[in-house]
Amino acid sequence: MKIAVTGKGGVGKSTLAAGLALLLARQGGRVLAVDADPDANLASALGLSPAEAAKIVPIAEQAALIEARTGAKVKQYGQMFKLNPEVADIAANFAVSHGGVDLLVLGAVDRGGGGCACPESVLLKALVMNLVLHRQETLILDMEAGIEHLGRGTARGVDTMVIVIEPGLRSVDCARKIVRMAGEIGIRSVDIVANKVASPTEETFVRNAFPEKELLGILPYSEAIRRGDIAGTSVLDNCDPAMLSGLAGILGKLEERHAHE
Numbered sequence: 001m002k003i004a005v006t007g008k009g010g011v012g013k014s015t016l017a018a019g020l021a022l023l024l025a026r027q028g029g030r031v032l033a034v035d036a037d038p039d040a041n042l043a044s045a046l047g048l049s050p051a052e053a054a055k056i057v058p059i060a061e062q063a064a065l066i067e068a069r070t071g072a073k074v075k076q077y078g079q080m081f082k083l084n085p086e087v088a089d090i091a092a093n094f095a096v097s098h099g100g101v102d103l104l105v106l107g108a109v110d111r112g113g114g115g116c117a118c119p120e121s122v123l124l125k126a127l128v129m130n131l132v133l134h135r136q137e138t139l140i141l142d143m144e145a146g147i148e149h150l151g152r153g154t155a156r157g158v159d160t161m162v163i164v165i166e167p168g169l170r171s172v173d174c175a176r177k178i179v180r181m182a183g184e185i186g187i188r189s190v191d192i193v194a195n196k197v198a199s200p201t202e203e204t205f206v207r208n209a210f211p212e213k214e215l216l217g218i219l220p221y222s223e224a225i226r227r228g229d230i231a232g233t234s235v236l237d238n239c240d241p242a243m244l245s246g247l248a249g250i251l252g253k254l255e256e257r258h259a260h261e
Contacts, residue, residue: 001138001139001254001255001258002138002139002141002158003020003138003139003140003141003158003159003160003161003162003254004141004143004147004158004160004161004162004187005020005140005141005143005161005162006145006147006162006163006164006178007145007163007165007171007174007175007178008145008165008166008170008171008174009144009145010166011164011165011166011171011195011196012166012195012196012219013037013142013143013164014035014037014041014042014044014045015195015219015225016162016164016193016195016250017033017042017045017141017142018033018042018045018046018142018234018235018236019045019235019236019239019243019247020140020250020251020254021033021046021101021140022046022047022099022234022235023236023247023248023251024101024251025100025101026236029137029138030102030136030137030138031100031101031102031137031138031139031140032091032101032102032104032135032137032138032139032140033046033101033102033103033104033140033142034103034104034105034131034139034140034141034142035103035104035105035106035142036106036128036141036142036143036144036148036149037142037144038107038108038144039144040058040105040107041142042142043056043096043098043103043105044229044232045229045235046099046101046103046234046235047098047099047233047234047235047237048098048103049232050232052096056096056103058106058107058108059094059104059105059106059123059124059127060106060107060108060120061107062094065090065094065123066119066120066123067119069082069085069086069087069123070082070119070122070123072119073119074119074120081119081122082122083122084126085122085123085126087123087126087127087130088130088134090104090127090130091104091127091131102137104131106124106128124149125149125151128141128149128150128154129151129153129154129157132154133153133154133157141158145174146177146178146181147161147178147181147182147185147187150185150187151185152185152186155182155187155188156186158187158188158189159188159189159254159258160188160189160190160254160257161178161187161189161190161191162191162192162193162216163175163178163179163190163192163193164193164194164195165192165193165194165195165206165209166195166196166197167196167197167198167202167206172206172210175192175209175210178190191213191215191216192210192213192215193215193217193218193219193250194206194207194215194217194219195219196219196221197218197219197220197221198221203218206218216250216254217246217247217249217250217253218246219243219246219247219250220242220243220246222239222240222242222243223240224238224239224240224243225239225240225243235247
C-alpha cells in the first residue's frame with residue numbers, strides 16, 4: 001500500500017501516520033514512513049527521543065548528497081543539473097529504523113519559492129516518485145497541508161490520500177481544497193478521517209461536512225495521546241482503547257480495500 005496523509009496543520013496527521021505505521025510493523029509488515037512535512041513531527045510520534053530525532057539530517061539538508069546526485073551546488077542560481085538524479089538507494093542508506101518502522105525525513109527546500117526547479121527540489125521530487133512507484137514495502141507519507149510532494153507522475157502510484165480533519169470550519173475548508181487539488185492531478189482515491197472528535201455534536205458536524213463521502217474513520221479526542229506527546233512516547237505506547245480501536249479500524253479498511261484491488 002502507498003498512503004499519503006495530509007490535512008491542515010495541527011489536526012493530527014502525524015498521529016495517524018505513525019499509528020498506522022506502528023500497527024503495520026506490529027503485524028510483521030515492512031513499513032517505510034516518510035516525513036514530507038517541513039514541520040517534521042513524525043519521529044516523535046513514532047517514539048524517537050529528542051536526542052535520536054536531532055541526529056536525523058533531512059534529505060533536503062544533505063548538501064553533499066544533493067550535489068553528488070544532481071551535479072550542482074546547493075543554494076546557487078543559474079546552474080545546469082540533472083533532472084533525473086539517481087535516488088533508488090537513498091531510503092536504504094538514510095532511513096532510521098525504530099519500532100519496526102523505517103523513517104525517512106525529507107525536510108524542506110530552504111529558499112523563497114520552495115517549489116522551484118532547484119537541485120534540492122528536483123532531488124526530493126525524484127525521490128518521492130521512486131518511493132511511490134518502485135518500492136515494494138508499505139509506504140506512508142506524512143505530508144504538509146496539500147500535495148506539494150506529489151505530481152501527476154506519482155499520483156497513479158498512491159493507493160489513497162487520507163485527509164485528516166478535526167471539528168472546525170478551517171480544517172474542513174482546507175480539506176476541500178486538498179480534495180480539489182488531488183482530483184486535478186489524478187489521485188484515484190481520497191479518504192477523510194476525522195480526529196479529535198469529543199462529542200456526538202462534533203461527530204455530526206464532521207459527518208455533515210462531507211455528505212458525499214463515507215468517512216474512513218472517526219478518532220476520539222485523546223488525553224492519552226496528548227500526555228504521550230508531552231512525555232515523548234510513541235502514539236501507540238499510551239494509546240487508550242478507543243483510539244487504538246479507531247486506528248485499527250482505519251487500517252483494516254485500507255488493507256481490505258487493497259486486497260481487492
